[in-house]
Amino acid sequence: MIGAGILKGMAVTLRNFAGSYFEKDRLITVQYPEERSPLPENYRNFPILIYDTEDAEAGLRCVACKICEKECPPQCIYIVKSEDKKPDYMGKPQFYPKIFDIDISVCMSCQICVEVCPFEAIKMDKVFELSKRERFDALLQRKNDLAKSNSYYHEIHPVEAAEVDTKLAEAAAKKKPGPAPAAAGPKPAPQPSNTG
Numbered sequence: 803m804i805g806a807g808i809l810k811g812m813a814v815t816l817r818n819f820a821g822s823y824f825e826k827d828r829l830i831t832v833q834y835p836e837e838r839s840p841l842p843e844n845y846r847n848f849p850i851l852i853y854d855t856e857d858a859e860a861g862l863r864c865v866a867c868k869i870c871e872k873e874c875p876p877q878c879i880y881i882v883k884s885e886d887k888k889p890d891y892m893g894k895p896q897f898y899p900k901i902f903d904i905d906i907s908v909c910m911s912c913q914i915c916v917e918v919c920p921f922e923a924i925k926m927d928k929v930f931e932l933s934k935r936e937r938f939d940a941l942l943q944r945k946n947d948l949a950k951s952n953s954y955y956h957e958i959h960p961v962e963a964a965e966v967d968t969k970l971a972e973a974a975a976k977k978k979p980g981p982a983p984a985a986a987g988p989k990p991a992p993q994p995s996n997t998g
Contacts, residue, residue: 846911846928847926847928848909848943849924849927850926851863851949851950852952852955853949853950853952854952860888862898862923863890864899864902866899866900870914873914873918874915875914878905878908880904881902882899883899884897884900902948906942906943922970925962
């Protein structure tokens with residue numbers, strides 16, 4: 803019959819239209835920005851830098867190793883390593899990024915920088931409302947803009963953040979020197995066995 807496909811398509815549209823008044827799950831239009839769909843935990847947008855203490859500059863996990871800069875496909879990360887060292891969040895003297903910039907107009911949210919970071923310093927944010935009126939400098943995220951606390955990271959990615967904290971705690975425990983072994987005294991003489 804001519805037009806059977808059109809009738810089937812219109813039947814699906816009519817069923818969804820009528821069903822949307824009775825079943826909330828059928829509603830697919832979200833009245834943004836008044837309503838917002840919850841984002842899944844694995845949603846990723848643009849990178850952020852994590853710090854562990856109250857001070858963003860002192861507690862930054864990044865040690866300016868520049869692996870993320872080298873591995874970034876669009877080359878949107880720019881890092882300048884400091885010339886001096888400062889204690890990191892575990893108290894070990896480390897280099898730190900004097901400049902850490904990400905050009906979000908070029909970033910493709912591939913998450914390669916997160917995967918290659920050996921210090922769990924760079925993670926993906928969920929904030930997607932970053933549009934600006936200016937074209938150039940406003941889309942360049944500087945170190946101060948990128949720095950987010952570990953508690954913020956726990957808010958946006960609770961399961962992943964807990965796993966990362968566990969892994970970092972285990973690594974810190976391995977690096978701490980263990981208790982000194984007891985002084986070796988004279989060995990007791992072996993007892994003769996009474997098998998006979």
